[in-house]
Amino acid sequence: MNIERFIANRIIRGSDNRNQFSRPVVRISVLGIALGLAVMILTVAVIKGFQTEIQNKLIGFGSHIQVTNYDNNVSDEPQPISKQQAFLKTLIQNPEVNHIEVYATKSGIIKTKTDNEGLMLKGIGKDFDWKFISENMKSGKVFEVSDTGLSKQIVISKFLADKLELQLNDKMAIYFLTKKPDSLQNGYEQRAKVFYISGIYETGFEDIDKRLVLIDIGQIQKLNYWSNEQIGGFEIALKDYKRIDAVGTEVNEMIGQGLIAQTVKEINPTIFSWLEMQDVNAIVVISLMILVAGINMISALLILILERTNMIGILKAIGARNSSIRAIFLYNAAYLIGKGLLFGNLLGIGIALIQKYTGVFKLNQATYYVSVVPIRLTITDLLMLNAGTFLFCLLMLIIPSLIISKISPVKSIRFS
Numbered sequence: 001m002n003i004e005r006f007i008a009n010r011i012i013r014g015s016d017n018r019n020q021f022s023r024p025v026v027r028i029s030v031l032g033i034a035l036g037l038a039v040m041i042l043t044v045a046v047i048k049g050f051q052t053e054i055q056n057k058l059i060g061f062g063s064h065i066q067v068t069n070y071d072n073n074v075s076d077e078p079q080p081i082s083k084q085q086a087f088l089k090t091l092i093q094n095p096e097v098n099h100i101e102v103y104a105t106k107s108g109i110i111k112t113k114t115d116n117e118g119l120m121l122k123g124i125g126k127d128f129d130w131k132f133i134s135e136n137m138k139s140g141k142v143f144e145v146s147d148t149g150l151s152k153q154i155v156i157s158k159f160l161a162d163k164l165e166l167q168l169n170d171k172m173a174i175y176f177l178t179k180k181p182d183s184l185q186n187g188y189e190q191r192a193k194v195f196y197i198s199g200i201y202e203t204g205f206e207d208i209d210k211r212l213v214l215i216d217i218g219q220i221q222k223l224n225y226w227s228n229e230q231i232g233g234f235e236i237a238l239k240d241y242k243r244i245d246a247v248g249t250e251v252n253e254m255i256g257q258g259l260i261a262q263t264v265k266e267i268n269p270t271i272f273s274w275l276e277m278q279d280v281n282a283i284v285v286i287s288l289m290i291l292v293a294g295i296n297m298i299s300a301l302l303i304l305i306l307e308r309t310n311m312i313g314i315l316k317a318i319g320a321r322n323s324s325i326r327a328i329f330l331y332n333a334a335y336l337i338g339k340g341l342l343f344g345n346l347l348g349i350g351i352a353l354i355q356k357y358t359g360v361f362k363l364n365q366a367t368y369y370v371s372v373v374p375i376r377l378t379i380t381d382l383l384m385l386n387a388g389t390f391l392f393c394l395l396m397l398i399i400p401s402l403i404i405s406k407i408s409p410v411k412s413i414r415f416s
Contacts, residue, residue, distance in 0.1 A: 004324050008331035011308075026336060029300035033340025034347060036289035037389055041348030043285045044381050047278045049374030054275055055241065057205045057369065058264050060132030061212065063101070063235035064244050065251055066267065070260045078105060080230035087254045091236070096247045098239045101127040104220040104232030108174040108213075112164045117210075119160075119174065123217030129237065133201050133214070140168045140199035143216070151216040153198035157209040161200050170197050174213075178223050191223060204365040236261075290389055293340070294396035301333050301397050305404060312407050326401040333397050334390075341386050352377055 069079040083102060091097055104123040109116055126145045133155065134142060143153035156166065166172060176191045195215065203209055221230060238247055248263040255261055265272045305312070315325055352375050355361055359372035 004327040005331055008328045008335070011304075011328070011332055025303045026300050029296040030336055030340040030343070032296035033293045033337060033389070033393070034343035036293040037341055037344025037385065038348035038351070040286050040289050040385050040389070041345070041377065041382070042351060043282050044385065045348075045352045045375045045377040046373055047282045048381070049376035050368075050370070051275045051278060052376050053370050053374045054205075054271065055264075056132075057203050057208075058268055058271065059237075059241070060136075060203070061205070061208055062264055062267065063099075064238040064241065065236040065248050065261055065263050066233055067236065067251065067255055067259055067261045068233035070258055078232040080104075080224070080226050081233060081259065083229045083231050085234075085255070085259075087251075087256070088234075090254060091251065094247070094250075096238055096240065096243050097236060099127075099129055099237040101125065101129060101235050101237075102217065102231045102233075103128075103235055104217050104224075104226075106176060106220045106223060108176045110160075110164065110172055110174050112166065112172065114165050115163065117160060117164060119213050120211045121174070121213045121215050121220065123215055123220035123232070125217045125231075133199075136201045136203045138200050138202050140197065143198045145216050145218070150218040150222065152193075152195050153216075154195040155199040155201060155214040156197055157212060158200050158202035159206060159209040160213070161197070163210075166197060168197055168200065171195070172197065176223055178225070180225070193219065193223070204371055205369050206366055286385070290392050293389060294393045297333055297337060297393050297397055298400050300336065301329060301400055302403070304332065305329060305401070309407060312404060316407070322404055325404050326398075329401055329404070330394065330397060334394060337390055337393050341390060345382070345386070349377070349382070 067081075069081050071079050088100065092100060102125045106121050106123070108119045108121050110119055124145065126147075128145070130142045138158050140155075142155060143151050145151060154172070161167065164172075171194055173192055173194050176193070177188050178191050179188050201209075217231065218228070220226075220232070221228060224230075236247075236251065238244060244263050244265065248261055248266070251261040312325055316322075355373055356375040361373040363370055363373055365371040
């Protein structure tokens, strides 16, 4: 029989009724651990949820990696590249790659009876993955791209539809400034195209929603005097976001001269730097919560030791070693920590689940890019938070438990 564990169990079960003074201190310590863990769980869940939502939206708009002409400037008018590329066959066979699609972009201005608005039109082909847009579609439907003819349908954002007072199936004229090919005439010409709204989407990412419009890539090819084999670039979707840097480097080495591969992180460095800063916030909150929990347990352990000085003296008098007596109180502390973790998990996970499935806590979408507080929590996160809190608190208790070696058995028994 483990005598230290036996005595600790007796203390835990409250066989000694002299622990009335320590009881409220212990309860406050357990409550402190529970609240601290709940805050840590919610901090990790919200920050990871927020990062995931923003990442998914940026990836949904432009995929993980874009391959374009190396000479592109910062405008929305890319230099064309050929749709037939030698690296495509190798890239498709890459196990990290999930999907490859072509695209092209062009600036335009929409004119209505009420307002004018600058747009960035994204031309998409038959291989376009509509999943992200479909998940955020508010009304209408996506359009089909075919080889037999150019589609005049268009998908716009709810932001643009509301601002320009447009509805489904409305006709809209978009004006373009196009550089004429040298074979025709130098300079630029203004051209206009009429489109019909087939769908209205809303992602909450206002910086993009207020500009992005989806059209048939053939329309951009025709406006730019491109052939059917000329495109703006390729978008590459990966199976695992964590591999984006490594695969981006690999694609850059593969495509050769004249082309450049940029990851979504390189295209949007400010936003991703901001997202990475949230990890620092999480570390600060978790560190403070663990520190507070540890201090609470140190207070509780010291109270327990001082209250049971007589018991410690008796154990020493009958030959118990200091290490054995310390083990008794560490077993007791471990039980209290575990109890606090149990209640903390119930509270933290409970609030996270309520938010995940009800969205009770709202956010200003224009500021935070999401309308409700996002939640993302994994079993790994929970295990790491619980194990880290338990071990750190227990380690912090080793030093105060050394006070047991200073207790004299003669004095503790005499003055008990």
